[in-house]
Amino acid sequence: MADAAAVRGLTRYFGDHCVLNGVDLRLPVGSIYGLLGRNGAGKTTLIKILLGFLRPTRGTASLLGSPADRLPLAVRARVGYLAEGHHLYGSMTIDEHYRFTKPFYPRWSDDAYRRLLAYYELQPKRRVGTLSRGQQAQVSLVLCLATQPELLIMDDPTLGLDPAVRREFLDSMITLIQQEGRTILFSSHILGDVERIADHIGIIEQGELLVDCPLATLQERVRCVTMTFAGEPPAGMDVPELLAVRRVERTLHLTVTRYDADLHARLAMLQPATLEVQQMNLEEIFLAYTSDYRRLAQQRSAACL
Amino acid sequence: MHWAVDPQAGEPIYRQLMGQIKRGIATGALAAGAKLPSVRDLAKLLVINPNTIVKIYTELEREGLLLTRRGLGTFVAGASTRLSRAERERLVSQRLDGAIVEAVNLGLTAADLHRLLAARCARFDCEREKNVG
Numbered sequence: 001m002a003d004a005a006a007v008r009g010l011t012r013y014f015g016d017h018c019v020l021n022g023v024d025l026r027l028p029v030g031s032i033y034g035l036l037g038r039n040g041a042g043k044t045t046l047i048k049i050l051l052g053f054l055r056p057t058r059g060t061a062s063l064l065g066s067p068a069d070r071l072p073l074a075v076r077a078r079v080g081y082l083a084e085g086h087h088l089y090g091s092m093t094i095d096e097h098y099r100f101t102k103p104f105y106p107r108w109s110d111d112a113y114r115r116l117l118a119y120y121e122l123q124p125k126r127r128v129g130t131l132s133r134g135q136q137a138q139v140s141l142v143l144c145l146a147t148q149p150e151l152l153i154m155d156d157p158t159l160g161l162d163p164a165v166r167r168e169f170l171d172s173m174i175t176l177i178q179q180e181g182r183t184i185l186f187s188s189h190i191l192g193d194v195e196r197i198a199d200h201i202g203i204i205e206q207g208e209l210l211v212d213c214p215l216a217t218l219q220e221r222v223r224c225v226t227m228t229f230a231g232e233p234p235a236g237m238d239v240p241e242l243l244a245v246r247r248v249e250r251t252l253h254l255t256v257t258r259y260d261a262d263l264h265a266r267l268a269m270l271q272p273a274t275l276e277v278q279q280m281n282l283e284e285i286f287l288a289y290t291s292d293y294r295r296l297a298q299q300r301s302a303a304c305l
Numbered sequence: 306m307h308w309a310v311d312p313q314a315g316e317p318i319y320r321q322l323m324g325q326i327k328r329g330i331a332t333g334a335l336a337a338g339a340k341l342p343s344v345r346d347l348a349k350l351l352v353i354n355p356n357t358i359v360k361i362y363t364e365l366e367r368e369g370l371l372l373t374r375r376g377l378g379t380f381v382a383g384a385s386t387r388l389s390r391a392e393r394e395r396l397v398s399q400r401l402d403g404a405i406v407e408a409v410n411l412g413l414t415a416a417d418l419h420r421l422l423a424a425r426c427a428r429f430d431c432e433r434e435k436n437v438g
Contacts, residue, residue, distance in 0.1 A: 030356070032354055174353075174354070178348070178355055195312040196310075196318065196352055215317070216317060216319060224315075276411070278315055281312060281314065282312070284315070
């Protein structure tokens, strides 16, 4: 499958602060890619480099086959971008935004614009400053979708929106992706939403991309293993796949990557009284990667000293 | 047939939905020849990625439970289009292996498993009776 976007070895410093560290990521055409990370993890920087708004310190980024830092206008017109916070002009009406935006986009569809305004029950004569936050988000989505983007990039588009507006956003994304050759990249903190509609997941933590794979693969590989021991649980474990570990009395709750029969057999050799394996939802997987991964890595390197 | 997925459940959405369809067919809630919702409609209804549904329909077609008629839609296969008996037994055996491993790990015996399987089968028959009858 071709890639709508790809980055290789992407590194970006702000001063001496490393915001992205050697990121490799592929965005297959036709996918809905959910980019996850805590605040300050580097999501927005990655998106801005992809769009050519920022240059990387090292590494390369390409968008629809063109280098991201030298995007031809014709390529830029095929990309829709919803910035965090939905920046619109409060004193302008919706129709004035329409007249302002349309000339930049040769693929613009008046039909889509009118249909979406009607769907969201937005009045074209309304001044944007008088609209609610949810309605402003809808306006920026309408302006973005009317450009018929081949690639839609959205930075936390549903931040601060109520569940009904969020649901309509997801609905619009589903409609868009059903058209041949469309691709969506979005970041969000609402992992239930991401789990519904994303088919590829990237997890970025302190500038490093820890996960870049199909959601189904992630959910097959990452499992929670609960082992209860008759006596004292083993203190140290030589399990490279370990992502997180919690101990409650004589029970160990392990989160492991790359779960398979071989790992199961190795864990069974620790001779627990019971061993239970469960699948995890995206939120649990995300938390295991972002809150425990670092701590465990630090413990490991400390143990090596 | 009531369609629902829950992103908060530990089970991945594609597995939830695949399980629902299989269960629907097994219990008779989805009868042979019944038409399934189109990918587009089901994606809209459940608010999930359409690719997920395409993948599920393809997989179930491969297992012989569904069949797609070009331009008409996806249907529950009749018994004659199902997989061979050996193939069906192989698929079920795989699932049973998982349950056996789980049972042994949890300290259950073969006798316990036989008893549980008989009880679950009886319960399933009741449910099927309700749907078909």
